[in-house]
Amino acid sequence: MIFNSLNFALFLPIVFGLYWFGSKGNLKLQNLLLLISSYFFYACWDWRFMFLLVFSTILDFFTGKKIYLSENKRSKLNWLLISIIINLGFLGVFKYYNFFISSFADALSVVGLNVNYFSIQVILPVGISFYTFHGLSYVFDIYKNKIIPEKNFINYSVFVSFFPLLVAGPIERATHLLPQITKKRHFDYSKAVDGMRQILWGLFKKIVIADNCATYVNTIFENYTDYSGSSLLLGAFFFTFQIYCDFSGYSDIALGTARLFGIELLKNFAFPYFSRDIAEFWRRWHISLSSWFKDYLYIPLGGSKGNMWSRIRNTFIIFLVSGFWHGANWTYICWGLLNAIYILPSIIFKTNRKNLEIAAKGKLFPNFHEISAIFITFCLTILAWIFFRSATVIDALSFIKSIFNSSSFTPPDFPGFNLSLKLIFIIIVFQIIEWLGREQNYAIAGIANYANRTLRWMVYISIIFVILIFSGVNQEFIYFQF
Numbered sequence: 398m399i400f401n402s403l404n405f406a407l408f409l410p411i412v413f414g415l416y417w418f419g420s421k422g423n424l425k426l427q428n429l430l431l432l433i434s435s436y437f438f439y440a441c442w443d444w445r446f447m448f449l450l451v452f453s454t455i456l457d458f459f460t461g462k463k464i465y466l467s468e469n470k471r472s473k474l475n476w477l478l479i480s481i482i483i484n485l486g487f488l489g490v491f492k493y494y495n496f497f498i499s500s501f502a503d504a505l506s507v508v509g510l511n512v513n514y515f516s517i518q519v520i521l522p523v524g525i526s527f528y529t530f531h532g533l534s535y536v537f538d539i540y541k542n543k544i545i546p547e548k549n550f551i552n553y554s555v556f557v558s559f560f561p562l563l564v565a566g567p568i569e570r571a572t573h574l575l576p577q578i579t580k581k582r583h584f585d586y587s588k589a590v591d592g593m594r595q596i597l598w599g600l601f602k603k604i605v606i607a608d609n610c611a612t613y614v615n616t617i618f619e620n621y622t623d624y625s626g627s628s629l630l631l632g633a634f635f636f637t638f639q640i641y642c643d644f645s646g647y648s649d650i651a652l653g654t655a656r657l658f659g660i661e662l663l664k665n666f667a668f669p670y671f672s673r674d675i676a677e678f679w680r681r682w683h684i685s686l687s688s689w690f691k692d693y694l695y696i697p698l699g700g701s702k703g704n705m706w707s708r709i710r711n712t713f714i715i716f717l718v719s720g721f722w723h724g725a726n727w728t729y730i731c732w733g734l735l736n737a738i739y740i741l742p743s744i745i746f747k748t749n750r751k752n753l754e755i756a757a758k759g760k761l762f763p764n765f766h767e768i769s770a771i772f773i774t775f776c777l778t779i780l781a782w783i784f785f786r787s788a789t790v791i792d793a794l795s796f797i798k799s800i801f802n803s804s805s806f807t808p809p810d811f812p813g814f815n816l817s818l819k820l821i822f823i824i825i826v827f828q829i830i831e832w833l834g835r836e837q838n839y840a841i842a843g844i845a846n847y848a849n850r851t852l853r854w855m856v857y858i859s860i861i862f863v864i865l866i867f868s869g870v871n872q873e874f875i876y877f878q879f
Contacts, residue, residue, distance in 0.1 A: 398441040399874065400650045401603055408438070413657055417584050424581050428555050431658070435560040439524070442564070446522040449487060454557045456483055457532035461539045461546040473540060480536045484529050491521055493725045523877050524564035526722060530689060531557050535571040537693055544571055552578050559660070561651040565644070565876040567665040567685035574662070582659035591845060592656030594857075598841050599649025601860050602642035606827060608869030609820050610639035617811055618786055621796050626805030629796055631817070636786045637779050638824055641670065643875045644683070649839055668835045670778070670828075671756045673770035675739040676749035678778060686722070690715050705745065712744050713737045723785075724878065728793060732784040739777055755835050823867065 398404045412434045420426040440447055460480040467473040535556070538544045547553040556575050562568075617624060617632030624632075648665035655662045669681035679687050691700075698711045713734070720733020743749040756771060757763035763771065780797065787793035834840035841860075847853045 398438055400647065400654075401600060401871065404441070408434075409654065409657075416658055422581070422583070424579075425551070427582065428551050428578060431555050431559060432551055435555065435558040435563060438560040439558065439563055442523045443520070446525075449522050449525065450528060450558060453484060453487070453528060453532055454554050456480060457536050457557070458547070458550055458553050461536050464536060464539045465546045477536055477540045481533065484533055488525060488529050491525060493721075521878065527566045527568055528557055528563060530568045530686075534568070534689065534693065535575075538571050544575070547571075547575055547579070549579070559655070561654040562662055565647050565651075565874055566683075567648060567651065567663045568689050569663060569685070570689075574660070577660050585659065587845075588656050588659070591842070592653040594841060594844065595649050595653030595656070595839050597653075597857065597860055598839055599646040599651075599653060601864055602646030602649065602827075603874070604864050604868045604871075606820075606824060607639045607643035607646060607875075608872045609823075609867065610635040610642070610869075611872045612870055613811070613813065613817055613820075614639050614786065616813070618788075618796070621792070621799065624811050625807050625809065626800045626802050627807055628809040628811045628814075629800050630805060631809045632811075633779050633783050633786075633796075633800070635817075635820075637670075637775075637782050640782065640785070640875055641666075642827075643872075647874050647876065652839075664838065668755065668831055668840075670775055671771055671832065671835055672774050673752045673756060673767060674743055674748070674774055675736060675777065676743045677752040678774060679736070679740070680753075686719065690719060694718065708744055709741065712740060716740070727790050728784050728787050731790055731793065732781055735781045735784060739781070758836065819867070823863075 398408060412430065416427055416430055420430060436447065436450075439450060457480055460476050463476040464473050467476060535544075535553075539546055547556070552575070555578050556569070556571060559569075559574070559578075614632055614636045617628060618636070621629055621632070645666040652662045652664070663685045665683060665685050667681040667684065669678050672678035672681055695711055695715050698714060699707050700711065701708050716733040716737035717730060718733070720729040720731070720736075723729040723732075740749065743751070756767050783796050784790070784793040787796055831840045834843055837843050841856070844853055844856055847856075
């Protein structure tokens with residue numbers, strides 16, 4: 398069941414009605430309904446992997462209590478390690494086993510040793526990276542004495558498996574989400590309307606931009622040797638907006654859906670393509686993952702404390718792990734490494750905290766320096782995304798090499814190029830809307846301030862009309878594979 402499907406369009410209002418009207422405000426019934434709905438939502442993907450979700454939930458609920466009740470640090474650490482090893486063990490087997498065993502065999506073949514190895518032919522359980530990190534954050538916070546264990550198993554299970562965030566985040570923290578789950582919630586009409594507005598914007602991003610971009614991206618990246626440098630550059634440009642609108646569109650729908658149930662999730666995107674340097678980009682892109690690695694890996698490693706070499710080391714570790722988190726492929730590791738290289742100057746010269754506010758805050762137009770910085774950062778980001786999208790590192794390097802030749806000065810030529818001009822126009826309009834709404838929680842949140850109700854509805858109807866007219870071929874959300 399995906400957000401942009403008829404099944405979800407039927408599922409959501411049914412759960413919403415039962416939640417607010419069927420439960421009659423009873424918190425225990427509401428949470429039980431959310432848990433049942435979340436398990437049903439997940440089972441619609443593949444019920445066979447339900448045992449992993451349930452097992453992970455039981456494991457961290459139990460180990461969290463053991464950590465809290467342990468009387469000495471050694472015992473606390475042992476229970477923490479049990480949770481970490483088992484959680485990452487499952488993640489490693491399903492997501493990384495084939496990568497490691499094949500890489501090891503390839504390394505042996507270099508020195509003339511050919512070995513036969515056993516690979517696992519199984520699909521990756523959807524959402525495993527996300528709900529694993531939910532549970533780990535819970536036991537980490539108990540170990541650090543930031544929270545006490547949740548006594549109610551239903552409440553904790555909702556924290557792990559709440560359906561809007563279950564399969565592709567944002568990666569929640571127990572310190573943020575659990576208190577909302579255990580506290581009585583009341584229907585707020587204005588929040589519900591705001592949630593629907595953010596869902597609409599997320600659907601526009603996904604259906605109109607991401608899905609349409611995917612058509613051209615797939616054609617160009619899968620047959621890149623057949624096209625000119627200008628076509629490849631346009632393909633990389635389309636992927637840059639495909640992945641942003643796909644993932645941030647999912648996050649918008651997730652946050653908006655949660656708000657319908659009186660729950661606020663962590664913000665996951667903050668207009669990253671208006672960033673003026675790579676450090677700012679990573680404060681605005683996949684915020685929940687970046688902050689997770691910062692709190693649970695970067696800071697324990699020493700963070701920005703210590704000498705210059707330790708800061709550089711910690712930065713490279715974070716980006717390499719982030720790349721590896723995205724998938725078992727050297728392309729993701731190269732993508733992480735490239736971003737670490739990008740951010741290195743700001744670490745050395747201590748300018749990584751320079752751009753904390755949104756560009757041109759309080760102004761309509763940025764100055765020349767801001768425009769230049771945004772453009773350079775955007776170009777660097779496009780280059781990195783080529784590694785992310787390519788099948789192999791060799792393909793990525795060949796793709797980039799083909800961009801930087803004389804054919805880049807010829808007009809793009811690939812199937813559907815003329816139709817893609819409409820998409821380019823839509824992307825330009827989209828970016829203008831995002832720029833105008835960049836100081837809001839999401840781009841069209843400011844519509845709520847329109848005093849004229851007719852004008853508000855004209856905007857909503859226009860967006861719905863564009864979705865219906867310009868919808869692309871339905872594509873699965875990219876981050877489901879992670």
